[in-house]
Structures are given as C-alpha cells and as structure tokens.
Amino acid sequence: MKELVISGNEAIAYGAIRAGCCFFAGYPITPSSEVAEELSLKLPEVGGRFIQMEDEIASLAAVIGASITGKKAMTATSGPGFSLMQEHIGFAAMGEIPCVIVNVQRGGPSTGLPTHPSQGDVMQARWGTHGDHEIIALSPSSSQECYTLIIEAFNLSEEYRTPVIFLTDEVIAHLREKLVLPDSKSINVVTRKKPDVPPENYKPFDTSFGKVPPLADFGSGYKFHITGLTHDETGFPTDDSKKTAVLLKRLQDKIIDNRDKIVRTDNFMLDDAELTIIAYGAVARAAKEAVLAARERGIKLGLFRLITIWPFADKEIAEISKRMKAIIIAEMNMGQLRTTVESAVKGRCNVLTVGRADGEIVTPSNILEKVKEVGIVH
Amino acid sequence: MYTEIAKSYLRKEKFPSVWCPGCGHGLILASILRAIHKKGWKKEETVMVSGIGCAGRIPGYVDFCTLHTTHGRALAFATGIKFARPELNVIAVMGDGDAAAIGGNHLIHAARRNINITAIVFNNFIYGMTGGQKSPTTPRGFFSSTSPYGNAEPPFDLCNMVKGAGAVFVARGTEYHLPALDTIIYKALSKNGFSFVDVIVMCPTSFGRKNKLSSDATQNMEWIKSISIPKKKAEGLSQEELQGKIVIGIFADSLRSEFVEYYEREILKEGKCPKNTKSD
Numbered sequence A: 001m002k003e004l005v006i007s008g009n010e011a012i013a014y015g016a017i018r019a020g021c022c023f024f025a026g027y028p029i030t031p032s033s034e035v036a037e038e039l040s041l042k043l044p045e046v047g048g049r050f051i052q053m054e055d056e057i058a059s060l061a062a063v064i065g066a067s068i069t070g071k072k073a074m075t076a077t078s079g080p081g082f083s084l085m086q087e088h089i090g091f092a093a094m095g096e097i098p099c100v101i102v103n104v105q106r107g108g109p110s111t112g113l114p115t116h117p118s119q120g121d122v123m124q125a126r127w128g129t130h131g132d133h134e135i136i137a138l139s140p141s142s143s144q145e146c147y148t149l150i151i152e153a154f155n156l157s158e159e160y161r162t163p164v165i166f167l168t169d170e171v172i173a174h175l176r177e178k179l180v181l182p183d184s185k186s187i188n189v190v191t192r193k194k195p196d197v198p199p200e201n202y203k204p205f206d207t208s209f210g211k212v213p214p215l216a217d218f219g220s221g222y223k224f225h226i227t228g229l230t231h232d233e234t235g236f237p238t239d240d241s242k243k244t245a246v247l248l249k250r251l252q253d254k255i256i257d258n259r260d261k262i263v264r265t266d267n268f269m270l271d272d273a274e275l276t277i278i279a280y281g282a283v284a285r286a287a288k289e290a291v292l293a294a295r296e297r298g299i300k301l302g303l304f305r306l307i308t309i310w311p312f313a314d315k316e317i318a319e320i321s322k323r324m325k326a327i328i329i330a331e332m333n334m335g336q337l338r339t340t341v342e343s344a345v346k347g348r349c350n351v352l353t354v355g356r357a358d359g360e361i362v363t364p365s366n367i368l369e370k371v372k373e374v375g376i377v378h
Numbered sequence B: 001m002y003t004e005i006a007k008s009y010l011r012k013e014k015f016p017s018v019w020c021p022g023c024g025h026g027l028i029l030a031s032i033l034r035a036i037h038k039k040g041w042k043k044e045e046t047v048m049v050s051g052i053g054c055a056g057r058i059p060g061y062v063d064f065c066t067l068h069t070t071h072g073r074a075l076a077f078a079t080g081i082k083f084a085r086p087e088l089n090v091i092a093v094m095g096d097g098d099a100a101a102i103g104g105n106h107l108i109h110a111a112r113r114n115i116n117i118t119a120i121v122f123n124n125f126i127y128g129m130t131g132g133q134k135s136p137t138t139p140r141g142f143f144s145s146t147s148p149y150g151n152a153e154p155p156f157d158l159c160n161m162v163k164g165a166g167a168v169f170v171a172r173g174t175e176y177h178l179p180a181l182d183t184i185i186y187k188a189l190s191k192n193g194f195s196f197v198d199v200i201v202m203c204p205t206s207f208g209r210k211n212k213l214s215s216d217a218t219q220n221m222e223w224i225k226s227i228s229i230p231k232k233k234a235e236g237l238s239q240e241e242l243q244g245k246i247v248i249g250i251f252a253d254s255l256r257s258e259f260v261e262y263y264e265r266e267i268l269k270e271g272k273c274p275k276n277t278k279s280d
C-alpha cells in the first residue's frame, strides 16, 4: 500500500487521473492552481492532454468539447473563475455532457480574499447558472477524501450525464497530510453508457433507454446535434411547451430519482447525541474536535457531515432532527445552508448557525460557544 | 451539380431554415459544403461548431457532428474537440458579433495557439437575430437599432487582427464572389493550422433596411460588389481611396508548427488515455 503526504489539490489531480481523466483545461487562479500545475505535469505521462485556456469560460467550453469526443474531462477554479464558469455549467446541464468542475472556495464576493478559505459558493453551486436545473456537488474533508471523492465525482458525472461540482476550500486544498493510495480492487470507475443502436437510429436524448440516455462520442461514427437550446430527444431545437416540460422534468428526475445513490453523508458520535453539528469540508474537522471537547464535558454532541452538498441530505437531516434538541450548522459563510436545513427540519428542533465569512476557519471554540447558547445542562 | 453537392450534406428535414428571404447565409454555407466535398471529408469525421446568432443555427442544418454552443464561445469548444480528438476535421462558424465582440478573446487565442481549426465568420456588420444592433464590424456612420444617429465607433478589420494574432491562413471573401470564396474556403480547410475566413454577407432584414440599401437579394449583391476591391488592386491605393471599401483576397498563407502536433511530439509521453483502467 503506497502512502504519500500531499495536499488536497494534488490529491485531486492524482484521483482524477485514477478516475480516467484524460483532459484538463483551466485558467490559473488562487487557491486552485496546484490542481492545474500537477495535471500539466502528470497528464502527458498517461497520454492525457492539458491546455491552459484564455479564461475560465473558455476552459469549461474546452472541457465540454473534449467530453463530447468521449474523454473524461475536468477543470479547476476558484471564486471569480467559478462565477465565469456558470454559463457553461448550464450548457453542460442542458446538453447533458459529463464533466467535473473543481471549485476551491476562497473568500468573496468578487476577488474577496484570494488566499483565505470560504464556503461561500454553496448556493452558487446550486443555482449559479440560470434556469431550472439539478446539480451534483460534493465536498471533501481531507486529502484522502479529495482522492477518493474526485473519482466519485467523475463516476457520478458519467453515470448521470451531468456536470458535477467538486466544492472544496482553501484549507483542504493546501493542507498536506497522509494519503493512502487505495488498491485497484477497491476503486470503482464508471464510464458513460454508449449507444448500441446503429448510427442512423441514434438519438442523443432518447429516453427509451431510461432517464439517462446513452451518449455517443463525436468521431465514433455517430452524427448528432447538441445545442444549448431547448431540444427534443433528437437533439434539435424545439420551443414546443410540452416537449420543453418533458425535457426539464427529465433533467430534474434523473438526479432526484437517484438521490439516495448520490447523497453521501458521514456521522461522528451521532447515535446517542442530543445535539448535532452539521458541517462539511474543512469545518467538519473543527466540528469533530468540538464534539470530542464537548463529550469530555459530558455534553452529548454529535456531527453529521455532508459529503454530498447537492442534492441535499434533507431526508437524513429530517430523521436526525426527530431526536435532537438542536442542530447547529457550522460553515464558512454567513449561513447559506440554514434555510435549506430548516426546511428539512420543519420545526422539529432548533436550528442555529455558527458562520464565519472573515477568511478564517470556524474553530472548535466557535462551535462550543454556540453549544453553550443552546444550554443543555447535565 | 453546383447546388446538388451542397444539398447532399444537408439535414433536409430541418428545412425551411430560420433565415429570412434574401439572407446570404445559405450561399456561404453552400460554399463551405462544396469545399468540404472537395476535401473528401467524411461526414462522421467532420465537426461543425457554432455560437449564437443567425450563423449559429448553421450546424443544425448540416449532416455532420454538430455542436451549437453559447454566444462567442464556438472556438473554445472547438479547441477542446480538436485537442481531444485531433483526427476530426473541425470547423467553427460564427457571426461578427459572436466572433469579434463576445468571442474576440477566443478568436485571437485560437489564432495564437495555431490549432488546426477553420474559423469562418459570416460578417454582416450587424446582430441579425436580436433585431439589428450594431456590431464591432459595423462601419462608422452606418445605422442600426443601437446606432440610430449613425455608428460612432470605427470597425474592426478582422483579417488584420487575426493575422496579427498569428493565424497561418487569413482571407476575406464575399457572397457575391462565390467561385473565389469556394477556393478560399478550400484553401482554409487544407491548411494545417488556424485558418480564418471573413465572409462579407448581407443581412437584408436588419443591415439592409436600416441603411436604406435594399431588401432585394440581387441588389444587395451589387452593393457588396461595389464596395469590394481585390487585394492586388488595393495595394496601390491610399487610405482615402480605400475609405468605405472592403479589401478581399488572401492576407496570410504561411507555415508555423501546429499546436496539437507540437503537443503530441514534444510533450505527450504516452499515446493512449486512459491506460490501465478497467473502464478502458
């Protein structure tokens, strides 16, 4: 078993290659640049291609172009670059082109705090591109998870023909820690469904094969059309309201119907807890410390960690809320997930937020202060 | 024969097209299709990418691998396709607003990179699809729905710009000079590197109407003819004499190592990706 000491950003690059990523297009931006740097070095060694584009809009465009030729492709960016990518996140969602977008969150809005961590893009990840759409967003908490979860990100994008956002943060990106490379057998690599009908019968959005239609590659003998316009199952534009409704419903259903398979969460000392923290990314590490400290003082605190941010773990949180006195959401923003959590909790317990948007990570003592406010006395 | 060749590359069931009567887009498209035919490119190995606008709709009508993308970004998508799968023949068709305004940066970088893509601009000096607003190629003083007093800005000479950015083939043709256009586009497709063709074409609905030219296709052609001047002839003329004229011909035809070939030769260490995965 091979062990490395590596940063989250490097682990993302290694994991992407393990997932079968053959194409990277990106634009330099702090604090994500190491992903590009590492892939510019490593991709040529495995026959992959790296290109530095003129901006983030072009980067995701090139990624989508590469993906349509059948290559697993990704980009990596941060705050302002993620804003620029929204246009093509929508195109990938509409054209159902698999791709992975890494967003190493930094302080915002605008250029904000380039070298400081944040989790201020969770709502942008959900609704940043215009129009109704579902999205998958994952958030790792360690270098180890950067490696394994980026493989999952590729798998989900391939399986559901959808863009997947990998929502990490500056702390996880730059923290160097142990990565144990999993052995081959423990890694599952998924590749998109390809058509088995003859080219003349192929329709790129044919729902007779299920809600995720097989996707042919440009250059594999299949000729077809992809557009960002509303289209029917043949891929050609339509403004027929019935067909539009069918398309938008299917784009939603293919994610929502499979949410149980997509939603990944983690628990820490939750079984007997009376009070739980909900956290993700770097903050989940501080939350774990807070749980241990609280337990020493006899407070039954637990941690519910979101690994999948979108689709949201609403069912799971609803379940937990039944046995909690309160839920504390800890995140590096001013409470972006609060209303989403509240609508899952539906008043069954108190929901509080400990949020920071000052460029510093939420600390265990920040969380413990909030715990005091709840006032569970033993 | 002339039109039959072009017809054999069309998705006939998609017609009638969205284009207005008298629009020159169909003529230019036919010229592109004849050039592709002459190249002998297989339909399933040819990719046509577009952005947004009246020219953006072209890929929907042709029987290739076609990608209708976002406004201005056709070349960025095309770059991904060509780099990922260099054996494909990749053409990007764009409008003037598409290529020169919102997509201007992608255009100059594709030229600088010298990636083997042919970019063809349907340059009608106007945003046709959105109702006739001025574009970066609208001549000074000309009218549009956003230059009701005449355009205050000087236009881009796209060929100059793209040549300056490093394209190995740069030419301009018009919808009037079709046999010459066929040759130019054929040469562009044959070039190994970034090739660029600026095609002057009439939008009778917006540009023609706003500038009191004509809604009649033949008269529009005559107008294009009257402002066109071959490069050879233009070389002897002063700036004043060239006022209001459009110079047509080939402006660059040079050699420079192509980006993907360079990458494969100098940077790529291993031929196939992914290797050693179960999925492959």
Ligand code: SF4
Binding pocket: B018, B019, B020, B022, B023, B024, B025, B054, B124, B128, B129, B202, B203, B204, B205, B206, B207
């Ligand atoms: S608006 Fe102008 S460019 Fe567009 S289809 Fe009509 S005539 Fe052609």
